Amino acid sequence: MGTTINLQIEHEFSHYLLNEAKKRLLDYEKRFSANDANSLLMKVNQSAGIEAVAVDPDIFELIKIGKAYSVDSSNTLNIAIGPLIKLWKIGFSDAKVPTQAEIDERLTLIDPNLIQLNDEKQRVYLERKGMEIDLGALAKGFFADQIKHFLKKAGVKKGIIDLGGNVLLLGSHPINPDTLWRVGVQNPFMTRNNLAGLLNVKDKSVVTSGIYERTFVYNGEEYHHIFDSKTGYPVKNNIASLTIVSKESLTGELYTTMYYKAEAHDIIKQINQIQDVEAVVITKESEILITHGLVNDFIKVD
Missing domain, CATH: 1.10.3980.10 (ApbE-like superfamily)
Known part of the structure; x- marks a missing residue:
């Protein structure tokens, strides 16, 4: 899947369940690639x-x-x-x-x-020779949800499924006094692990899509990997990254891709109308916008 995967759970048979989860992820990667x-x-x-x-x-x-x-x-x-x-x-x-x-x-x-x-x-x-389906925009969210369903069915009540840019949390945090997980939102203008902010969440999915990791420069112009199907070129707007907080990871994958074509303030306005979905948008001008439901759950990192 082109990323580092991190699975952690709290369970009596954690080693067995984590090995089974790993087998399932490898199987998904092999069949969906x-x-x-x-x-x-x-x-x-x-x-x-x-x-x-x-x-x-x-x-x-x-x-x-x-x-x-x-x-x-x-x-x-x-x-x-x-x-x-x-x-x-x-x-x-x-x-x-x-x-x-x-x-x-x-x-x-x-x-x-x-x-x-x-x-x-x-x-x-x-219908046409040369067509190709690419599920890369959705697959990790789908995989994460499937692994969560497997683990919950096995009795896991606390854990983290991190598929790189796609974090799905099971239950409450086992140590933090407020029971909330802290999920970092990458600063899109700095190297990995430099954060723009922290999200306090419980039993939620956090999915981030951005133009900062898969890019290349040609004749002084930078191109990224999120395309406009009408023009055939990378999408042009003022978005540096878009983070979606939702119940299911697939929802996060869908919305981070679907809304990347919109302008920052329009994204916030539209997501504010959707129940159980929240967003953090970072613009190319370093402005951070958040939906109403995250006002008390997003901590900006200076």
Whole structure:
């Protein structure tokens, strides 16, 4: 998954449960990967324009959720974005700025409406050859939620599932007197572990998306990895990072991607209208904006 994973729980059989959780995460990575030619997801992509492919129920579920949100062109989420991601290759050593002709060609392959789903047979068909589904914007949240359900079913009442930029907390903190967990919000203008603030949360998910880790510079201009499906270029706005606090991690993944196209104050205004979802937005001008529900739970770090 391209990140460091940290799992901690409080339970009599913690070693067994953590090993099982690790096995499940490795299995998810193997089956859902858009970069492993042997993954089940890649079998779908390799069969684009040729035939429908039967997939596992969990992959089908996530593709179905992803498509439902992707067909709304007003947001940034698009699980059919794969061909564009692999054209730019931002985050890899061979990243480049493609030609306009290359971008225009890929734009014809990233329409989520061309993903056909057969609920009865759990089959996925991509209508055009060259199409590719990429679940990277959703997968970690989905995985975290699945691991949480497994651990809670096993009787775990306290723990942390940290999938790098995606933190899901089980229950209350075992030591802190106020029972709240402290989750750091990265300062997007400084190196890792330099914080812009701390969130006090309990039994919540904290997901952050930003333009500060996967970037490259060409001819003096910086490009990041969050793309606009209409233009084929990285999204242009005043957002440096967006953090979502919610009950489920998948919700956080969806919202950090969906809302990244909006302007900072609009994000706060819209999230304030959504029950059980909160946000922290850091702009490129270093302004920190928070939703009403976090007024007493966000501590700015000077």
